Amino acid sequence: xxxxxxxxxxxxxxxxxxxxxxxxxxxxxxxxxxxxxxxxxxxxxxxxxxxxxxxxxxxxxxxxxxxxxxxxxxxxxxxxxxxxxxxxxxxxxxxxxxxxxxxxxxxxxxxxxxxxxxxxxxxxxxxxxxxxxxxxxxxxxxxxxxxxxxxxxxxxxxxxxxxxxxxxxxxxxxxxxxxxxxxxxxxxxxxxxxxxxxxxxxxxxxxxxx
Amino acid sequence: xxxxxxxxxxxxxxxxxxxxxxxxxxxxxxxxxxxxxxxxxxxxxxxxxxxxxxxxxxxxxxxxxxxxxxxxxxxxxxxxxxxxxxxxxxxxxxxxxxxxxxxxxxxxxxxxxxxxxxxxxxxxxxxxxxxxxxxxxxxxxxxxxxxxxxxxxxxxxxxxxxxxxxxxxxxxxxxxxxxxxxxxxxxxxxxxxxxxxxxxxxxxxxxxxxxxxxxxxxxxxxxxxxxxxxxxxxxxxxxxxxxxxxxxxxxxxxxxxxxxxxxxxxxxxxxxxxxxxxxxxxxxxxxxxxxxxxxxxxxxxxxxxxxxxxxxxxxxxxx
Numbered sequence: 285x286x287x288x289x290x291x292x293x294x295x296x297x298x299x300x301x302x303x304x305x306x307x308x309x310x311x312x313x314x315x316x317x318x319x320x321x322x323x324x325x326x327x328x329x330x331x332x333x334x335x336x337x338x339x340x341x342x343x344x345x346x347x348x349x350x351x352x353x354x355x356x357x358x359x360x361x362x363x364x365x366x367x368x369x370x371x372x373x374x375x376x377x378x379x380x381x382x383x384x385x386x387x388x389x390x391x392x393x394x395x396x397x398x399x400x401x402x403x404x405x406x407x408x409x410x411x412x413x414x415x416x417x418x419x420x421x422x423x424x425x426x427x428x429x430x431x432x433x434x435x436x437x438x439x440x441x442x443x444x445x446x447x448x449x450x451x452x453x454x455x456x457x458x459x460x461x462x463x464x465x466x467x468x469x470x471x472x473x474x475x476x477x478x479x480x481x482x483x484x485x486x487x488x489x490x491x492x493x494x
Numbered sequence: 495x496x497x498x499x500x501x502x503x504x505x506x507x508x509x510x511x512x513x514x515x516x517x518x519x520x521x522x523x524x525x526x527x528x529x530x531x532x533x534x535x536x537x538x539x540x541x542x543x544x545x546x547x548x549x550x551x552x553x554x555x556x557x558x559x560x561x562x563x564x565x566x567x568x569x570x571x572x573x574x575x576x577x578x579x580x581x582x583x584x585x586x587x588x589x590x591x592x593x594x595x596x597x598x599x600x601x602x603x604x605x606x607x608x609x610x611x612x613x614x615x616x617x618x619x620x621x622x623x624x625x626x627x628x629x630x631x632x633x634x635x636x637x638x639x640x641x642x643x644x645x646x647x648x649x650x651x652x653x654x655x656x657x658x659x660x661x662x663x664x665x666x667x668x669x670x671x672x673x674x675x676x677x678x679x680x681x682x683x684x685x686x687x688x689x690x691x692x693x694x695x696x697x698x699x700x701x702x703x704x705x706x707x708x709x710x711x712x713x714x715x716x717x718x719x720x721x722x723x724x725x726x727x728x729x730x731x732x733x734x735x736x737x738x739x740x741x742x743x744x745x746x747x748x749x750x751x752x753x754x755x756x757x758x759x760x761x762x763x764x765x766x767x768x769x770x771x772x773x774x775x776x777x778x779x780x781x782x783x784x785x786x787x788x789x790x791x792x793x794x795x796x797x798x799x800x801x802x803x804x805x806x807x808x809x810x811x812x813x
Contacts, residue, residue: 333519338793347794350662351794455797
Protein backbone atom coordinates (compact mmCIF):
# COMPACT_ATOMS: atom_id res chain seq x y z
CA UNK A 285 0.00 0.00 0.00
CA UNK A 286 1.38 3.27 -0.78
CA UNK A 287 0.40 5.80 1.74
CA UNK A 288 2.25 7.88 4.23
CA UNK A 289 2.16 5.29 6.98
CA UNK A 290 4.27 2.69 5.15
CA UNK A 291 7.62 3.00 3.39
CA UNK A 292 8.48 1.40 0.06
CA UNK A 293 9.39 -1.91 1.72
CA UNK A 294 6.02 -2.08 3.37
CA UNK A 295 7.21 -1.39 6.89
CA UNK A 296 5.06 0.63 9.08
CA UNK A 297 6.49 4.05 9.53
CA UNK A 298 5.45 6.58 12.04
CA UNK A 299 6.77 10.05 12.16
CA UNK A 300 10.24 9.11 13.39
CA UNK A 301 11.64 12.48 14.18
CA UNK A 302 12.39 12.71 17.85
CA UNK A 303 10.06 15.42 18.83
CA UNK A 304 9.49 16.70 22.29
CA UNK A 305 7.61 14.75 24.87
CA UNK A 306 6.78 16.10 28.26
CA UNK A 307 8.05 14.05 31.21
CA UNK A 308 5.71 13.49 34.09
CA UNK A 309 5.26 16.74 35.96
CA UNK A 310 5.13 15.17 39.41
CA UNK A 311 8.71 13.90 39.05
CA UNK A 312 9.94 17.40 38.26
CA UNK A 313 8.18 18.85 41.28
CA UNK A 314 9.39 16.06 43.54
CA UNK A 315 13.00 16.56 42.45
CA UNK A 316 12.81 20.29 43.05
CA UNK A 317 11.42 19.73 46.53
CA UNK A 318 14.10 17.16 47.31
CA UNK A 319 16.81 19.49 46.04
CA UNK A 320 15.48 22.24 48.25
CA UNK A 321 15.48 19.98 51.30
CA UNK A 322 18.99 18.88 50.44
CA UNK A 323 20.05 22.50 50.28
CA UNK A 324 18.66 23.18 53.71
CA UNK A 325 20.47 20.15 55.10
CA UNK A 326 23.75 21.26 53.58
CA UNK A 327 23.25 24.75 54.90
CA UNK A 328 22.87 23.43 58.41
CA UNK A 329 25.47 20.71 58.54
CA UNK A 330 28.15 21.39 55.95
CA UNK A 331 29.87 24.19 57.85
CA UNK A 332 30.28 26.04 54.60
CA UNK A 333 32.50 23.21 53.32
CA UNK A 334 35.24 24.80 55.36
CA UNK A 335 38.08 22.33 56.09
CA UNK A 336 38.51 23.76 59.57
CA UNK A 337 34.95 23.01 60.60
CA UNK A 338 34.26 19.52 61.93
CA UNK A 339 31.03 18.03 63.19
CA UNK A 340 29.17 19.08 65.31
CA UNK A 341 30.26 22.69 64.85
CA UNK A 342 27.95 24.53 62.50
CA UNK A 343 30.26 27.16 61.04
CA UNK A 344 33.73 28.61 61.02
CA UNK A 345 32.59 31.66 62.92
CA UNK A 346 31.37 29.43 65.73
CA UNK A 347 34.64 27.52 65.96
CA UNK A 348 36.57 30.76 65.99
CA UNK A 349 34.35 32.18 68.68
CA UNK A 350 34.69 29.32 71.13
CA UNK A 351 38.44 28.95 70.96
CA UNK A 352 38.83 30.34 74.41
CA UNK A 353 41.79 32.23 75.78
CA UNK A 354 40.56 35.10 73.69
CA UNK A 355 40.97 37.94 76.06
CA UNK A 356 44.57 38.60 75.21
CA UNK A 357 45.47 42.09 74.17
CA UNK A 358 46.10 42.81 70.51
CA UNK A 359 49.86 43.13 70.82
CA UNK A 360 50.24 39.76 72.53
CA UNK A 361 50.75 37.87 69.30
CA UNK A 362 53.38 40.30 68.13
CA UNK A 363 55.07 40.03 71.49
CA UNK A 364 55.16 36.27 71.08
CA UNK A 365 56.86 36.56 67.71
CA UNK A 366 59.44 38.98 69.03
CA UNK A 367 60.04 36.82 72.07
CA UNK A 368 60.59 33.69 70.03
CA UNK A 369 62.96 35.60 67.81
CA UNK A 370 65.16 37.23 70.39
CA UNK A 371 64.56 35.76 73.82
CA UNK A 372 63.48 32.15 73.50
CA UNK A 373 67.00 31.06 72.74
CA UNK A 374 68.06 31.57 76.33
CA UNK A 375 64.82 31.90 78.27
CA UNK A 376 63.27 28.97 76.33
CA UNK A 377 59.88 28.99 74.61
CA UNK A 378 58.47 27.48 77.79
CA UNK A 379 59.70 30.46 79.78
CA UNK A 380 61.46 28.12 82.15
CA UNK A 381 64.94 29.39 81.40
CA UNK A 382 67.86 27.04 81.86
CA UNK A 383 70.28 26.65 84.73
CA UNK A 384 73.50 28.41 83.96
CA UNK A 385 71.95 30.21 81.00
CA UNK A 386 68.95 32.32 81.86
CA UNK A 387 66.47 32.69 84.70
CA UNK A 388 62.88 31.49 84.33
CA UNK A 389 60.28 34.02 83.35
CA UNK A 390 57.33 31.84 84.22
CA UNK A 391 56.08 32.82 87.62
CA UNK A 392 58.92 35.27 88.10
CA UNK A 393 58.28 38.02 90.62
CA UNK A 394 60.35 40.38 88.50
CA UNK A 395 58.11 39.81 85.49
CA UNK A 396 54.87 39.95 87.43
CA UNK A 397 55.58 43.10 89.40
CA UNK A 398 52.78 45.62 89.34
CA UNK A 399 54.63 47.94 86.97
CA UNK A 400 56.93 46.86 84.17
CA UNK A 401 59.53 49.57 84.67
CA UNK A 402 62.31 47.26 85.78
CA UNK A 403 61.88 44.59 83.16
CA UNK A 404 61.54 47.22 80.46
CA UNK A 405 65.03 48.39 81.30
CA UNK A 406 66.37 44.86 81.44
CA UNK A 407 64.95 44.00 78.06
CA UNK A 408 66.52 47.03 76.47
CA UNK A 409 69.91 47.26 78.15
CA UNK A 410 70.50 43.82 79.55
CA UNK A 411 71.48 42.77 83.04
CA UNK A 412 74.65 41.65 84.71
CA UNK A 413 75.57 40.44 88.13
CA UNK A 414 73.74 38.40 90.73
CA UNK A 415 70.03 38.92 91.28
CA UNK A 416 67.41 37.47 93.59
CA UNK A 417 64.47 35.63 92.17
CA UNK A 418 61.66 35.09 94.60
CA UNK A 419 64.12 35.35 97.44
CA UNK A 420 66.49 32.82 95.90
CA UNK A 421 69.85 34.02 94.59
CA UNK A 422 70.45 33.58 90.89
CA UNK A 423 73.76 33.98 89.14
CA UNK A 424 75.45 34.35 92.49
CA UNK A 425 78.89 34.05 90.93
CA UNK A 426 78.04 36.78 88.50
CA UNK A 427 79.19 34.73 85.53
CA UNK A 428 76.01 35.16 83.54
CA UNK A 429 75.09 38.25 81.65
CA UNK A 430 72.11 39.28 79.61
CA UNK A 431 72.97 41.30 76.56
CA UNK A 432 71.16 44.43 75.51
CA UNK A 433 68.74 42.52 73.36
CA UNK A 434 66.22 45.30 72.98
CA UNK A 435 68.86 47.74 71.87
CA UNK A 436 70.44 45.28 69.47
CA UNK A 437 67.09 44.40 67.94
CA UNK A 438 66.22 48.07 67.66
CA UNK A 439 63.02 47.75 69.65
CA UNK A 440 60.61 50.63 69.53
CA UNK A 441 58.39 51.44 72.49
CA UNK A 442 55.58 49.43 70.91
CA UNK A 443 57.83 46.44 70.33
CA UNK A 444 58.94 46.53 73.92
CA UNK A 445 55.37 46.84 75.14
CA UNK A 446 54.41 43.84 73.01
CA UNK A 447 57.18 41.63 74.38
CA UNK A 448 56.47 42.65 77.94
CA UNK A 449 52.76 42.00 77.45
CA UNK A 450 53.55 38.53 76.16
CA UNK A 451 55.76 37.52 79.05
CA UNK A 452 53.47 39.03 81.65
CA UNK A 453 50.29 37.52 80.27
CA UNK A 454 51.30 34.13 78.99
CA UNK A 455 48.64 31.65 80.09
CA UNK A 456 50.81 28.64 79.28
CA UNK A 457 53.41 29.84 81.73
CA UNK A 458 50.78 30.62 84.30
CA UNK A 459 51.63 34.30 84.18
CA UNK A 460 48.56 36.41 84.77
CA UNK A 461 50.06 39.84 84.95
CA UNK A 462 48.65 42.92 83.34
CA UNK A 463 49.11 44.05 79.78
CA UNK A 464 51.67 46.69 78.97
CA UNK A 465 50.91 49.67 76.78
CA UNK A 466 53.52 51.85 75.15
CA UNK A 467 52.52 54.75 77.36
CA UNK A 468 53.24 52.68 80.48
CA UNK A 469 56.88 52.30 79.67
CA UNK A 470 57.58 55.57 77.95
CA UNK A 471 59.75 56.83 80.79
CA UNK A 472 61.53 53.52 81.18
CA UNK A 473 62.24 53.41 77.48
CA UNK A 474 63.78 56.86 77.50
CA UNK A 475 65.92 56.00 80.48
CA UNK A 476 67.04 52.81 78.82
CA UNK A 477 67.85 54.46 75.55
CA UNK A 478 70.04 56.98 77.28
CA UNK A 479 72.12 54.24 78.86
CA UNK A 480 74.80 52.20 77.19
CA UNK A 481 75.70 49.60 79.81
CA UNK A 482 73.78 46.80 81.41
CA UNK A 483 71.83 47.28 84.59
CA UNK A 484 72.69 45.64 87.84
CA UNK A 485 70.13 44.30 90.27
CA UNK A 486 71.02 46.94 92.79
CA UNK A 487 70.27 49.80 90.42
CA UNK A 488 67.01 48.18 89.41
CA UNK A 489 65.89 47.71 92.97
CA UNK A 490 65.93 51.49 93.29
CA UNK A 491 63.25 51.81 90.64
CA UNK A 492 59.72 51.67 92.02
CA UNK A 493 57.39 49.05 90.65
CA UNK A 494 54.35 49.38 92.89
CA UNK B 495 19.82 16.86 17.20
CA UNK B 496 23.32 15.54 17.07
CA UNK B 497 23.23 13.30 20.07
CA UNK B 498 26.66 11.64 20.31
CA UNK B 499 28.61 14.80 21.13
CA UNK B 500 26.00 15.78 23.68
CA UNK B 501 26.07 12.38 25.33
CA UNK B 502 29.84 12.53 25.42
CA UNK B 503 29.75 16.00 26.94
CA UNK B 504 27.18 14.91 29.50
CA UNK B 505 29.19 11.96 30.72
CA UNK B 506 32.39 14.01 30.73
CA UNK B 507 30.72 16.64 32.88
CA UNK B 508 29.40 14.01 35.25
CA UNK B 509 32.83 12.51 35.74
CA UNK B 510 34.43 15.96 35.96
CA UNK B 511 32.04 16.97 38.73
CA UNK B 512 32.78 13.78 40.57
CA UNK B 513 36.53 14.26 40.24
CA UNK B 514 36.29 17.87 41.25
CA UNK B 515 34.29 17.13 44.39
CA UNK B 516 36.03 14.02 45.60
CA UNK B 517 39.60 14.48 44.41
CA UNK B 518 40.43 18.09 43.69
CA UNK B 519 38.57 19.89 46.47
CA UNK B 520 39.74 17.59 49.26
CA UNK B 521 43.29 17.88 48.02
CA UNK B 522 43.03 21.65 47.97
CA UNK B 523 41.57 21.65 51.44
CA UNK B 524 43.63 18.99 53.18
CA UNK B 525 46.55 18.32 50.92
CA UNK B 526 48.45 21.31 52.16
CA UNK B 527 47.95 20.77 55.86
CA UNK B 528 51.08 21.51 57.81
CA UNK B 529 52.25 21.19 61.35
CA UNK B 530 50.55 23.69 63.53
CA UNK B 531 51.74 25.76 66.45
CA UNK B 532 49.89 24.62 69.51
CA UNK B 533 51.55 26.72 72.21
CA UNK B 534 52.70 24.05 74.66
CA UNK B 535 54.30 21.71 75.57
CA UNK B 536 55.53 20.58 72.13
CA UNK B 537 55.09 23.64 70.01
CA UNK B 538 54.66 21.87 66.70
CA UNK B 539 51.98 19.28 66.23
CA UNK B 540 51.94 16.62 65.01
CA UNK B 541 55.48 15.40 65.28
CA UNK B 542 56.96 12.83 62.98
CA UNK B 543 56.59 9.33 64.31
CA UNK B 544 59.73 8.29 66.19
CA UNK B 545 61.82 5.48 64.79
CA UNK B 546 60.53 2.32 66.40
CA UNK B 547 56.97 3.55 66.27
CA UNK B 548 57.40 4.19 62.57
CA UNK B 549 58.46 0.60 62.04
CA UNK B 550 55.56 -0.42 64.23
CA UNK B 551 53.21 1.37 61.87
CA UNK B 552 54.34 -1.01 59.15
CA UNK B 553 53.78 -3.98 61.44
CA UNK B 554 50.31 -2.66 62.21
CA UNK B 555 49.63 -2.35 58.52
CA UNK B 556 51.10 -5.74 57.64
CA UNK B 557 48.99 -7.53 60.21
CA UNK B 558 45.80 -5.88 59.12
CA UNK B 559 44.98 -4.42 62.51
CA UNK B 560 42.91 -1.81 60.75
CA UNK B 561 40.29 -4.41 59.91
CA UNK B 562 39.14 -4.63 63.49
CA UNK B 563 40.41 -1.46 65.13
CA UNK B 564 39.60 2.12 64.31
CA UNK B 565 41.72 5.16 65.13
CA UNK B 566 39.24 7.97 65.15
CA UNK B 567 37.39 9.60 67.97
CA UNK B 568 34.13 11.29 67.14
CA UNK B 569 32.14 13.98 68.84
CA UNK B 570 28.40 14.40 68.75
CA UNK B 571 27.68 17.48 70.76
CA UNK B 572 29.02 20.65 72.23
CA UNK B 573 28.17 22.14 75.57
CA UNK B 574 29.17 25.66 76.39
CA UNK B 575 30.12 26.68 79.88
CA UNK B 576 30.11 30.18 81.21
CA UNK B 577 32.43 30.86 84.13
CA UNK B 578 33.54 33.88 86.06
CA UNK B 579 37.25 33.93 86.78
CA UNK B 580 37.75 36.88 89.00
CA UNK B 581 36.13 39.93 90.39
CA UNK B 582 37.65 43.27 91.23
CA UNK B 583 38.68 44.23 94.70
CA UNK B 584 36.29 46.99 95.58
CA UNK B 585 32.81 46.62 96.93
CA UNK B 586 30.95 48.08 93.97
CA UNK B 587 32.41 45.39 91.73
CA UNK B 588 31.22 42.75 94.12
CA UNK B 589 27.73 44.16 94.27
CA UNK B 590 27.53 44.54 90.53
CA UNK B 591 28.70 40.98 90.02
CA UNK B 592 26.14 39.73 92.45
CA UNK B 593 23.37 41.50 90.62
CA UNK B 594 24.63 40.39 87.25
CA UNK B 595 24.86 36.81 88.45
CA UNK B 596 21.34 37.02 89.79
CA UNK B 597 20.10 38.03 86.36
CA UNK B 598 22.24 35.40 84.70
CA UNK B 599 21.00 32.61 86.92
CA UNK B 600 17.41 33.63 86.31
CA UNK B 601 18.04 33.70 82.58
CA UNK B 602 19.68 30.26 82.59
CA UNK B 603 16.90 28.81 84.70
CA UNK B 604 14.37 30.22 82.26
CA UNK B 605 16.20 28.66 79.32
CA UNK B 606 17.09 25.32 80.77
CA UNK B 607 14.33 24.89 83.26
CA UNK B 608 15.06 24.11 86.86
CA UNK B 609 15.58 26.28 89.87
CA UNK B 610 17.60 29.44 89.85
CA UNK B 611 20.22 29.68 92.55
CA UNK B 612 18.95 31.42 95.68
CA UNK B 613 20.33 34.82 96.59
CA UNK B 614 22.15 33.63 99.68
CA UNK B 615 24.20 31.18 97.69
CA UNK B 616 25.03 33.78 95.08
CA UNK B 617 26.34 36.10 97.78
CA UNK B 618 28.42 33.34 99.29
CA UNK B 619 30.06 32.34 96.09
CA UNK B 620 30.88 35.89 95.05
CA UNK B 621 32.51 36.43 98.41
CA UNK B 622 34.43 33.19 98.10
CA UNK B 623 35.63 34.19 94.66
CA UNK B 624 36.84 37.52 95.91
CA UNK B 625 38.57 35.97 98.88
CA UNK B 626 40.36 33.58 96.61
CA UNK B 627 38.77 30.51 98.15
CA UNK B 628 36.97 29.76 94.93
CA UNK B 629 38.96 29.90 91.74
CA UNK B 630 35.97 30.47 89.52
CA UNK B 631 32.20 30.52 89.54
CA UNK B 632 30.44 28.25 87.14
CA UNK B 633 27.43 30.13 85.95
CA UNK B 634 25.97 27.52 83.64
CA UNK B 635 26.99 24.59 81.54
CA UNK B 636 25.55 22.67 78.66
CA UNK B 637 24.27 25.79 76.98
CA UNK B 638 23.92 26.31 73.28
CA UNK B 639 25.66 29.20 71.61
CA UNK B 640 22.86 31.71 71.67
CA UNK B 641 22.18 31.23 75.37
CA UNK B 642 25.87 31.21 76.17
CA UNK B 643 26.43 34.49 74.35
CA UNK B 644 23.48 36.02 76.17
CA UNK B 645 24.73 34.77 79.54
CA UNK B 646 28.22 36.12 78.86
CA UNK B 647 26.70 39.47 77.99
CA UNK B 648 24.60 39.54 81.14
CA UNK B 649 27.51 38.73 83.41
CA UNK B 650 29.76 41.10 81.48
CA UNK B 651 27.51 43.95 82.49
CA UNK B 652 29.09 43.73 85.92
CA UNK B 653 32.02 45.75 84.71
CA UNK B 654 35.47 45.44 83.23
CA UNK B 655 37.14 43.83 86.20
CA UNK B 656 35.01 40.74 85.91
CA UNK B 657 36.62 38.02 83.83
CA UNK B 658 33.87 36.10 82.12
CA UNK B 659 34.83 33.20 79.98
CA UNK B 660 32.90 30.91 77.71
CA UNK B 661 34.50 27.52 77.42
CA UNK B 662 33.49 24.76 75.11
CA UNK B 663 33.08 21.26 76.42
CA UNK B 664 32.96 18.63 73.71
CA UNK B 665 30.59 15.78 74.34
CA UNK B 666 30.09 12.44 72.71
CA UNK B 667 29.97 8.73 73.36
CA UNK B 668 33.45 8.25 71.90
CA UNK B 669 34.93 10.91 74.11
CA UNK B 670 33.46 9.32 77.21
CA UNK B 671 34.29 5.78 76.32
CA UNK B 672 37.90 6.32 75.36
CA UNK B 673 38.58 9.14 77.76
CA UNK B 674 39.73 11.54 75.08
CA UNK B 675 39.72 15.27 75.55
CA UNK B 676 38.89 16.07 71.95
CA UNK B 677 37.82 14.51 68.68
CA UNK B 678 40.24 13.45 65.96
CA UNK B 679 40.86 15.87 63.10
CA UNK B 680 42.68 15.58 59.79
CA UNK B 681 45.81 17.15 61.26
CA UNK B 682 46.26 14.20 63.61
CA UNK B 683 47.01 11.94 60.65
CA UNK B 684 49.43 14.26 58.91
CA UNK B 685 52.40 11.93 59.07
CA UNK B 686 50.50 8.67 58.79
CA UNK B 687 50.84 7.02 55.46
CA UNK B 688 48.54 5.29 54.78
CA UNK B 689 46.03 6.67 57.24
CA UNK B 690 44.73 3.73 59.24
CA UNK B 691 41.37 5.20 60.16
CA UNK B 692 39.60 1.88 60.27
CA UNK B 693 35.93 1.31 59.71
CA UNK B 694 35.04 -1.37 62.22
CA UNK B 695 35.27 -1.60 65.95
CA UNK B 696 35.49 -5.27 66.64
CA UNK B 697 38.19 -4.15 69.00
CA UNK B 698 38.46 -0.85 70.86
CA UNK B 699 39.43 2.37 69.17
CA UNK B 700 43.16 2.96 69.33
CA UNK B 701 43.44 6.70 68.77
CA UNK B 702 44.64 7.37 72.30
CA UNK B 703 45.60 3.87 73.38
CA UNK B 704 49.09 5.09 74.24
CA UNK B 705 47.84 7.43 76.91
CA UNK B 706 45.05 5.11 78.02
CA UNK B 707 47.23 2.03 78.49
CA UNK B 708 50.91 2.81 78.69
CA UNK B 709 51.98 -0.55 80.09
CA UNK B 710 54.21 -2.36 77.59
CA UNK B 711 53.93 -5.75 79.24
CA UNK B 712 50.16 -5.55 79.09
CA UNK B 713 50.25 -4.94 75.35
CA UNK B 714 52.74 -7.72 74.74
CA UNK B 715 50.72 -10.24 76.69
CA UNK B 716 47.59 -9.08 74.92
CA UNK B 717 49.21 -9.66 71.54
CA UNK B 718 50.54 -13.05 72.59
CA UNK B 719 47.33 -14.38 74.08
CA UNK B 720 44.47 -11.88 74.12
CA UNK B 721 42.12 -14.15 76.01
CA UNK B 722 44.31 -14.15 79.09
CA UNK B 723 44.01 -10.37 79.30
CA UNK B 724 40.42 -9.98 78.18
CA UNK B 725 38.53 -13.18 78.91
CA UNK B 726 36.04 -13.23 76.05
CA UNK B 727 38.16 -11.52 73.45
CA UNK B 728 37.63 -12.39 69.80
CA UNK B 729 41.07 -11.11 68.87
CA UNK B 730 43.29 -13.77 67.31
CA UNK B 731 46.51 -14.58 69.08
CA UNK B 732 49.56 -13.11 67.38
CA UNK B 733 51.82 -15.86 68.55
CA UNK B 734 54.18 -15.51 65.62
CA UNK B 735 55.28 -12.12 66.87
CA UNK B 736 56.95 -13.95 69.74
CA UNK B 737 59.48 -16.73 70.02
CA UNK B 738 60.97 -19.01 72.58
CA UNK B 739 64.52 -18.67 73.77
CA UNK B 740 66.43 -20.67 76.37
CA UNK B 741 66.15 -19.27 79.85
CA UNK B 742 69.89 -18.69 79.98
CA UNK B 743 69.93 -16.59 76.85
CA UNK B 744 70.59 -12.85 77.25
CA UNK B 745 67.23 -12.13 75.67
CA UNK B 746 65.50 -13.92 78.51
CA UNK B 747 65.37 -10.63 80.39
CA UNK B 748 62.52 -9.68 78.06
CA UNK B 749 60.54 -12.78 78.96
CA UNK B 750 56.80 -12.39 79.15
CA UNK B 751 55.20 -13.15 82.46
CA UNK B 752 52.53 -15.59 81.54
CA UNK B 753 49.53 -15.90 83.85
CA UNK B 754 48.47 -19.14 85.47
CA UNK B 755 45.50 -20.12 83.38
CA UNK B 756 47.17 -19.84 80.00
CA UNK B 757 46.54 -22.84 77.69
CA UNK B 758 49.26 -25.44 77.34
CA UNK B 759 50.16 -24.63 73.77
CA UNK B 760 51.00 -21.09 74.82
CA UNK B 761 53.37 -22.19 77.50
CA UNK B 762 57.00 -22.35 76.52
CA UNK B 763 58.82 -25.66 76.57
CA UNK B 764 60.66 -26.45 79.80
CA UNK B 765 63.82 -24.42 80.04
CA UNK B 766 62.56 -21.83 77.58
CA UNK B 767 60.83 -18.49 77.92
CA UNK B 768 58.64 -16.51 75.58
CA UNK B 769 60.17 -13.27 74.36
CA UNK B 770 58.83 -10.71 71.91
CA UNK B 771 60.30 -10.51 68.46
CA UNK B 772 61.40 -7.08 67.23
CA UNK B 773 58.11 -6.76 65.34
CA UNK B 774 56.13 -7.08 68.55
CA UNK B 775 58.22 -4.42 70.26
CA UNK B 776 57.85 -2.13 67.27
CA UNK B 777 54.11 -2.63 67.23
CA UNK B 778 53.86 -1.84 70.91
CA UNK B 779 56.03 1.25 70.38
CA UNK B 780 53.58 2.31 67.70
CA UNK B 781 50.65 1.78 70.04
CA UNK B 782 52.34 3.71 72.79
CA UNK B 783 52.87 6.56 70.38
CA UNK B 784 49.17 6.78 69.62
CA UNK B 785 48.17 9.43 72.06
CA UNK B 786 45.34 11.88 71.65
CA UNK B 787 46.68 15.15 70.35
CA UNK B 788 46.94 18.49 72.10
CA UNK B 789 44.55 21.36 71.55
CA UNK B 790 44.08 22.35 67.91
CA UNK B 791 41.97 25.03 66.33
CA UNK B 792 39.55 22.62 64.70
CA UNK B 793 38.61 20.81 67.90
CA UNK B 794 38.16 23.33 70.70
CA UNK B 795 38.37 22.07 74.23
CA UNK B 796 38.46 23.67 77.64
CA UNK B 797 41.73 25.42 78.46
CA UNK B 798 42.65 23.24 81.38
CA UNK B 799 41.37 20.00 79.93
CA UNK B 800 43.00 16.84 81.05
CA UNK B 801 41.88 13.68 79.33
CA UNK B 802 38.77 12.27 80.93
CA UNK B 803 39.23 8.87 82.53
CA UNK B 804 37.58 6.27 80.36
CA UNK B 805 34.42 4.71 81.72
CA UNK B 806 35.39 1.89 84.03
CA UNK B 807 33.01 -0.76 82.76
CA UNK B 808 33.93 -0.16 79.15
CA UNK B 809 37.58 -0.32 80.08
CA UNK B 810 37.22 -3.66 81.82
CA UNK B 811 35.16 -5.15 79.04
CA UNK B 812 36.92 -4.15 75.91
CA UNK B 813 40.34 -2.73 76.67
